Amino acid sequence: MKRKIVADSSCDMWELNGVDFAVAPITISTDNKHYVDNQELDVHLMSEELAKYKGVSHTACPSVGSWLDCYEGFDEVFVITLTGAMSGTYNSAMTAKGIYEEENENVKVHVFDSLSTGPEMRLLIEKLKEKIDEDLPFEEIVEKGQDYLNHTRLFFALKSLHNFAMNGRVSKAVASAIGVLNISIFATASEEGTIQQISKCRGEKKVVKSMIEHLEDAGYHGGKVRISHADNLKLAHNVRDKILELYPNADIIVYPMGGLCTYYAEIGGLLVGCEC
Ligand code: X90
Numbered sequence: 072m073k074r075k076i077v078a079d080s081s082c083d084m085w086e087l088n089g090v091d092f093a094v095a096p097i098t099i100s101t102d103n104k105h106y107v108d109n110q111e112l113d114v115h116l117m118s119e120e121l122a123k124y125k126g127v128s129h130t131a132c133p134s135v136g137s138w139l140d141c142y143e144g145f146d147e148v149f150v151i152t153l154t155g156a157m158s159g160t161y162n163s164a165m166t167a168k169g170i171y172e173e174e175n176e177n178v179k180v181h182v183f184d185s186l187s188t189g190p191e192m193r194l195l196i197e198k199l200k201e202k203i204d205e206d207l208p209f210e211e212i213v214e215k216g217q218d219y220l221n222h223t224r225l226f227f228a229l230k231s232l233h234n235f236a237m238n239g240r241v242s243k244a245v246a247s248a249i250g251v252l253n254i255s256i257f258a259t260a261s262e263e264g265t266i267q268q269i270s271k272c273r274g275e276k277k278v279v280k281s282m283i284e285h286l287e288d289a290g291y292h293g294g295k296v297r298i299s300h301a302d303n304l305k306l307a308h309n310v311r312d313k314i315l316e317l318y319p320n321a322d323i324i325v326y327p328m329g330g331l332c333t334y335y336a337e338i339g340g341l342l343v344g345c346e347c
Contacts, residue, residue, distance in 0.1 A: 078092075084196070089200070090200045117333070118333060129238055151192050153188040154185060161182065183220060191223050191225040224260070224289045226343045228272065229256050253273055298324070
């Protein structure tokens with residue numbers, strides 16, 4: 072029996088050793104260029120070009136066809152998408168599931184709506200791999216995955232909400248208060264899968280302090296943390312080192328964001344997913 076894990080490109084990972092894994096790309100577009108968020112995308116170049124671009128840019132979820140390409144040839148597929156509250160990604164993955172299950176007897180697809188993105192998706196992907204390695208039945212993996220998702224959180228600090236506002240995903244009033252005078256928004260993914268602002272932080276020291284406080288408030292006590300950054304390794308390492316001071320055995324991985332997360336988080340942004 073062939074099993075596979077599939078996610079959209081906001082998970083910021085392209086391979087996963089020891090299991091079949093594929094990523095359906097989200098696309099970032101201007102009037103004259105499409106950036107496909109895959110491993111080949113030059114994220115730095117994209118950010119530079121978009122910074123110079125005067126028009127409106129936007130994003131589009133993976134097509135049903137691109138999900139089907141990822142499912143094709145597998146008996147059991149576990150799919151993880153970014154929050155359905157802010158994107159059509161979950162719906163298109165579900166449409167593809169319907170078609171795939173109808174056209175193929177005995178295949179099973181489960182789509183998890185992460186109600187989040189980035190590092191929280193990565194945590195779930197790693198957990199699903201662990202359960203696949205244990206050879207558990209499909210339904211049990213689904214149940215354990217969902218349960219795990221209820222015990223992970225996402226916190227993030229963004230220096231600008233410009234692209235969110237441009238795409239009508241947050242209000243212009245909220246966006247205009249961020250990014251001036253070194254002010255970041257500090258926020259979490261709400262239970263509904265939307266951006267829930269917690270506070271505003273002036274300066275990165277405050278960001279680190281807020282991050283630690285909120286991880287602990289959420290019930291973090293030394294488990295896994297996944298940190299993705301948009302060209303801000305320094306802040307990512309500061310958060311990591313502070314966590315390690317408190318929890319020397321914490322399992323932490325720091326890595327750069329891909330195209331989609333960089334587009335919305337913008338340069339300087341930081342996403343932190345944790346077990347709690
Ligand atoms: O076009 C599309 O369908 C994609 C839209 C994606 C919108 C959300 C992207 C989030 C990227 C930024 C910070 C974390 C937000 C957390 C939301 C729950 C990462």
